[in-house]
Each structure stands twice: as C-alpha cells, then as structure tokens.
Amino acid sequence: MLGAFDQRGGERAGGVVTVDEKRGVILAVHADPTQAEGPITDLGDVILLPALVNAHTHCELSDIREPLGRPGMPFVDWIREVIAWKEANLATPQARQNAIRRGWLEVKRGGAARVCDVVSALRYGDLPVYDDPLLHAESHLELMGHALGWAEDALLKAREFVGRPQASRRVAAGRRSGWQAGLSPHAPYTASLELVASIADVSRKAACPVSIHLAESEEELELLATGGGPFRELLLERGIYRKEHFPGGRTPLDYLEALRPAAAVSVIHGTFLSDAEIDFIARQPNFRLVYCPRTHAYFHDRSWPLARRLARCGSVLIGTDSRASNPDLSIFDELKFVSATAPDVSPRDLIAGSLSASAASSAGNRLNDWLVIEAPTDVADPYEAALHVRATLKGFLYEWRSRDA
Numbered sequence: 001m002l003g004a005f006d007q008r009g010g011e012r013a014g015g016v017v018t019v020d021e022k023r024g025v026i027l028a029v030h031a032d033p034t035q036a037e038g039p040i041t042d043l044g045d046v047i048l049l050p051a052l053v054n055a056h057t058h059c060e061l062s063d064i065r066e067p068l069g070r071p072g073m074p075f076v077d078w079i080r081e082v083i084a085w086k087e088a089n090l091a092t093p094q095a096r097q098n099a100i101r102r103g104w105l106e107v108k109r110g111g112a113a114r115v116c117d118v119v120s121a122l123r124y125g126d127l128p129v130y131d132d133p134l135l136h137a138e139s140h141l142e143l144m145g146h147a148l149g150w151a152e153d154a155l156l157k158a159r160e161f162v163g164r165p166q167a168s169r170r171v172a173a174g175r176r177s178g179w180q181a182g183l184s185p186h187a188p189y190t191a192s193l194e195l196v197a198s199i200a201d202v203s204r205k206a207a208c209p210v211s212i213h214l215a216e217s218e219e220e221l222e223l224l225a226t227g228g229g230p231f232r233e234l235l236l237e238r239g240i241y242r243k244e245h246f247p248g249g250r251t252p253l254d255y256l257e258a259l260r261p262a263a264a265v266s267v268i269h270g271t272f273l274s275d276a277e278i279d280f281i282a283r284q285p286n287f288r289l290v291y292c293p294r295t296h297a298y299f300h301d302r303s304w305p306l307a308r309r310l311a312r313c314g315s316v317l318i319g320t321d322s323r324a325s326n327p328d329l330s331i332f333d334e335l336k337f338v339s340a341t342a343p344d345v346s347p348r349d350l351i352a353g354s355l356s357a358s359a360a361s362s363a364g365n366r367l368n369d370w371l372v373i374e375a376p377t378d379v380a381d382p383y384e385a386a387l388h389v390r391a392t393l394k395g396f397l398y399e400w401r402s403r404d405a
C-alpha cells in the first residue's frame, strides 16, 4: 500500500492497515509492516482515501446516455432539451424510481458515501426509499412555481415531503447512511422570489436542507435584471410567463437574502455571482457553494474561478450534476478533472476541502467509509497521486476486500 489519509485529508504514513473483519472497522494504520499482527493481504499500489460527497446531482436523469444537445450550446436551448427528455422518459413513477435507483448505484460506484440528489417526483410515493449502509442520500424535492396557486401547491408538497416519517426517523437516529428529505426551489426562472422565501421558512421550521440553482447563466441574470431575454421566450412558450413576477431590477442577491433563514443552503453553480454575492455566502455559516466542474466545462469556455472562491469561502463542495450535462456521476472523476484542469488549486486543498465538508458521512474507521485508489508509484506527492490522471478508483475498501477474498 502506498499510504492513507486521515478523515480530514491529512496525510498518514501507512504500509499496513489492521482491520477487525467481524466489526468491519479499521483498527490501526502502521507505517512499518512488522508492527502488524495476523495474516497480511497485499492490496498493491493503492492509496486509501475517505469516501467523498457528491454535493449535487439529479439521479432521475441517469438513463440519459450522453449529455443532451452539444457543448457550448445556448443554455435555454439545453433546458428545452431537458424538458423534452423528461416528458418522454419519466412519464411513469416506475420509470422514475428505476432511474433514481440506477443513479444512486452509479453515484456510489463513483466514490461517494453521501449524495445530494434533486428529484422532481409528482407524488412522494413515486420516490424509492433508500437504505444502504454505503450511502447517505439527501433527496431534495424540486419545486417550481411563480403564480399564486402553483406556488402554493409547491409549498404544500414541500411541507408534506419534509414531514415524511422516514425523514425524521433517519435524522433522529443520527445515522450516517440512510435517507433525508430536503427541498430545492429549482431556479429563479422557475421559482418565484416569494416561493423561495416561503421554502426557506419551511426549511427553518423542519431543519431540512435546501438547494437552488443560482446564477447559472447570463440569460438568468438578464431575466432578473430586465424581465426579458431568452428565458422570457421559454416561459412564454410554456404559458407560464407573468410580467409581475419578473419586474426587473433584481439580482441573485435577492434570492440569497430570501434563503438566509433556511437551515442549510447549497448554492448550485453560482457561475455568474458577483464578488459581493460570494462574500455574502462566505459570511453565512449555513450557506455552501457547489461547483460542478465537468458540467461547467460543457457550457463554458472560461474556467470557474475555483481558487479565488476557495480563498473567499474556505470550502467549495463538488457535484457531478446530471447526465444531461455530464458523461457520468463519478465524483472521483470530477475531482480528477479539476486536478488536471485547475493548476492553481493543489490536489491537497482539493482533497481536504472535499473531505472536511463530508466529515459527517466519512469520518470513522468503518471499512465502508474508505475508498481504495490504485495510484501511480512514480508521483511522489500522495495527494497528486490520488487524483492523478492515471489513478483509478477500485471501489470501497469493504467491497474490494470482499471481492479479493
């Protein structure tokens, strides 16, 4: 074995890991193999890394074979493609449940022990209930609505969703795996400011997390600032444009302010947030910024300012987003992509940042909290080696050992 990291990404010299097979836990990491007792299984040139968090995805879109549309296409045209795909392929509860289950499996295979998954089920019974010792799944119910009535219906759904018995039972038990309800007012072009503020209130009362796509495109900023542009055309096409909901003169900061009372807020993408808006997020202890690297690269030539935002916010979570804009749901491949394309961010910071936010799910010595990564032996720095282009994820330590036995 090449080495292991500790639960917060700190380096631990290691050669031999002593495990208690019955309890499924790691007892010790020894730099010196002669300190170990009992039979030794050679794992090869591997690094042990705590399991990761996939901070944003849409598993219900996991049946999409390759990203919809084409790279660099206008964002609003891509949204049209997503709507058409969902209407054609997610018509039945069974189709949605199957897709979500496949997505969760893919998320897990990609090295995540915790996932934040946005679902747009019409009824709660449409959702599978997940109970897997390897995964903590947060399901964020996607909510849309501008006009009165539509928004009220969404709010009713939100209250019922977070009141599901599974939500409180799993959270109360303090389990690291299981299922937790969350809410996702979709985006400013689909959820009115009033609905967003009401959802923040539900989140505060139910202590459930919230996520929102915000400042993802320049077209969104144009709609907020002027009430017009390509998004207005799309909303008109769908018969849901109401002038009074887009009065102009707004910015993403209005939505951040509306979400301030929520229990926990993930701001997804935030590509076009101003420095003042990033500083707002940095100042709120309940706010997190989520970056989806390969999805960003699908739409944009310019890079997402990760190093600058890491410096301002302390940490930035990484998500895969969906297969509508990403070839797979592997969070490990997402980190490798950043490591290869953002030379101004060190692999050490990337790993430490990704893990510190995931400590709740990955801390501990359970075998299934740890990933086995086959890493190149000619790269001296273990952080660089773990995310090197030639590194491959072999699986969770628990599963991999079982296969080996």
Ligand SMILES: [Zn+2]
Pocket: 056, 057, 058, 213, 268, 321, 322
């Ligand atoms: Zn998304």
